[in-house]
Amino acid sequence: MSVRTYSKRKDGGVKLSANFSVAEFACHDGSDSVLISVELVALLQKIRDHFGKPVTINSAYRTAAWNAKQGGAPKSQHLRGMAADITITGVSPLAVAQYAEFLQPKAGGIGVYQSFTHVDVRAVRTRWDSRSGTEKAVSGWPGYMEASELDKAVDKLVSAGVIDSPDRWKTGNWTDRAVELLIIKMAAKV
Missing domain, CATH: 3.30.1380.10 (Muramoyl-pentapeptide Carboxypeptidase; domain 2)
Incomplete structure (x- = not known):
């Protein structure tokens, strides 16, 4: 030290x-x-x-x-x-x-x-x-975890106004239709 x-x-x-x-x-x-x-x-x-x-x-x-x-x-x-x-x-x-x-x-x-x-x-x-x-x-203070790449990407899309349901997107369980709508929304922002 x-x-x-x-x-x-x-x-x-x-x-x-x-x-x-x-x-x-x-x-x-x-x-x-x-x-x-x-x-x-x-x-x-x-x-x-x-x-x-x-x-x-x-x-x-x-x-x-x-x-x-x-x-x-x-x-x-x-x-x-x-x-x-x-x-x-x-x-x-x-x-x-x-x-x-x-x-x-x-x-x-x-x-x-x-x-x-x-x-x-x-x-x-x-x-x-x-x-x-x-x-x-106490044994420690667990609970903090670094955000995953997916979480960071979703947060960025929320900030940009592309998506409005971050919890749904952070699960990674998406339907084909949800992905299609996301692509359409992203294209509208470009």
Whole structure:
């Protein structure tokens, strides 16, 4: 893991990726030093790109004093600059966790809370559910699957106004007449 140290005062505006800068990872206690994992930034950028919406970092790097004040785990990945608690407007914490699980199925930490998702890039795999207010270990957050080529094509045709029943077309079970009508509609758009 590659963790770099930045100064919030000097480097706060430095872009770490297309959508993230140093200041977003700073500890909320006002300290200047900011530890940031290169792998964490890459993970967050993939999540942002996937959902196509801004990722709000509620908490990333924490000093030991701030972590203790927040009730964080004594060996929290936040202390090492390798974790972030994030939210995405209009996306549930579970949906974020499911996509994070897809991205890192064999490593990293993923925790789901009532209003946010914890992601980290530790070497070992750990998962937990804290939505009830009590942390419980879970086996993982399955559920996300990449869209098939057919699903992507159908979505493109829906966007173009060629078809209006995407669920029917995504099954792949079409009658000859349905295919004929699709060809006619597509020809009308050309």
